[in-house]
Amino acid sequence: MGYVDWEFAKTTGRNLVPAGPSVSPDEARAEVAAIREAARAARGPVAETARMQTPPDAPDALVVDRATWIAVNADSMRAMLDPTFDAIIEKRGQVPGPAAQAIGGKVTGAEAGALLAFMAPKVLGQYDLAPDGTPALLLVAPNLVAVADELGVDREDFRRWVCMHEETHRVQFTANPWLRDHVIEQARGLAVDLAPDTERLQEVASRVAAKLPEIFKEGSAGLADLVTTPEQRERMAALTAVMSLLEGHADVVMDDVGPAHIPTVDHIRARFTEKRKGAGAADRVLRRLLGLEAKMRQYRDGAVFVRGVQDAVGVEGFNAVWTSPETLPLAREIEDPRSWVRRVHG
Template identity: 30%
Template sequence: MSDTPFGFGLPPEEPENGDDGQKKGGGQGGGQGPANPFGFGGSAAGGDNPFAAMFGSMNPNDLGAAFQQLGQMLSYEGGPVNWDMAKQIARQTVAQGTADGSKDASVSAGERSAVEEAVRLADLWLDGVTSLPSGAGSAVAWSRAEWVEATLPVWKDLVDPVAERVGAAMGDVLPEEMQAMAGPLLGMMRGMGGAMFGTQIGQAVGVLAGEVVGSTDIGLPLGPVGKAALLPVNIAALGSGLGVPEDQVRLYLALREAAHQRLFAHVPWLRSHLFGAVEGYARGIKVDTSKLEDVVGQLDPTRPEQMQEALQQGMFQPEDTPEQKAALARLETALALVEGWVDAVVHAAAAPHLPSAGALRETLRRRRASGGPAEQTFATLIGLELRPRRLRDASRLWASLTDARGVDGRDALWEHPDMLPTAGDLDDPDGFVHREHLDFSELDKMLGEAAGRAKDAGTETGGESGEDGKGDKGEGEK
């Protein structure tokens, strides 16, 4: 798993033994992208060249279109990520299907109806285990391609701060008096950098679309606000081989989606808290500008393959900083608390109704522990790896809080971020529950005494005001 955002700094892959020199990877790998993202100086076809997918088979009839698209890439003047390219590559990745041969398909009327019914029933069950009301104004069934379309705006919010910080270094490495002279070169570099980001992100999102079952799989609200979404084709793939009826699998996943929707709808600060941690990480990035200076000083505009070589050598390798580590720790803890709360309330809602609730719960936990969508996507895009141990600890903490303080007391902790458990509290969930229970009991007592004193003072003040009022009135009448 990559320690670097967007897979930058990865060395070229070595040929497999007995594979006639063909490179490994290239297909539906874990979102890391190909060894030669731009195809410069490499094979024009095959899985290691996404331009082959963009330009077709690269036969002579396609060369005109190929160079036209290459010119559009180099002349790109948008933000730090070429999102048009990201969307195109994500859609193409989805169209190719997953490694097990599963293909995307349009959602049928029956599948749409089944999803709507599952979310409706899930919300009814959740009403009994959480004080947060329903957050799903509607329920939709998406194909993989529809998931890509619907979630790209949020991926933009997540990735742009990181890409912006890295891309800014490209214009900082030259002395100010030389930047005007090197304008065309810098423009080409930014265009290629935007294409590189777009390629990596498009592949990661496309692969992820073949795995996710809803809009909140990675613990963040990727879809439109108030819209619970499930992917029937991926639900069927997940349920195959489990020995559990598909309607139970769908209902359990609907519970998880509906629980996420409640949390993000009724904890107004949560979304900005999570996305702010990503921006904090971006502010902490320190690009190796000395290496970038060496590359820019030697770059020949007539040999664009040098840019690819520089990328593979780690030109944009970010350095670890205290700010970056703190932001990642804050994001990791917050995501663990979100996932832990969902795990706890879904189990409480499902256990009395679904015989397979325990097995499904463990299946999803193992799926995450073995490197599921969340870990792979965050490791590829922002260098974050979620630790499954944190999710289990958070789930146990929320369940213990329910036993100690009840549903209302547990959910009250979401009223403000300062009330939430910390990373240290996840190491000792029972200690946090015991301490918080005592603290809140004492706080309730103090608030009650304060309210009593305020009432007594108000009565006395009110009597005096009434007398003064009468006196003032009498003076006025006189």
């Protein structure tokens, strides 16, 4: 029995996730086929715009429903976190007994499943890094339909636009194979470092209780602001800078590709940007608690960085960012693109 019952997480997620839009079987098949074609068609334009290419033998994108997205991500979380839990237990020197593991595994499995169920209706697509497995490009069919209809945009153009974004993520990692291992290693190491020692648990709980309102201030990173040390926040900022780069680059490429291939790209971008800002009260609370507001800032800040670098040294000069871990942007450079240009290009 592991520290998280991942199969229970999958079951919990499937039971909690809202149903997708109501479509007939014929409509569903047609939508899946159209998404697959849009994903295939995105390869050429993304390669031309990003000046990087996904290997020609890369498999087609997987078009999935919400329950399948939950299952895939539960497996990836298992591969990412189980070694981390082992390292944390070794660090603490205390191994829970079988009964405690069984009960705790159900509890944490339910929590993981609930989180995945919350996220599943919001994700349009994803390049799944699949630690210890085979990475895959995922596109969530019911969400593409639901969001296109919610925004009132052309479905065909919207699916093309999203596929450009997700194909950019795939090319980031497949054209630069070292990047996947680097991101996984940094994430695992940070997770181990963030786990509080037994002596710190009471201190962390007291801090959270006393300063919980601060989470809801503009610019807060969520609970992480309250439970981390300055050194840990520095490591988090370094990883966040990489994620900002990845998301901002994908946003820039999808918009630069757009005009030649997606007639309504400007309308889609405007409507989608408004959607990112808007949410109901409960949704805003959860986003702040989970740090998802910081995720939204990654798109904006990362895109500003990419644009700033490309304006200074062009696309080829920007692509030096993919050379090694040393050329990835530092946290302070995300807000000051020219400082990255000076450091990398001299």
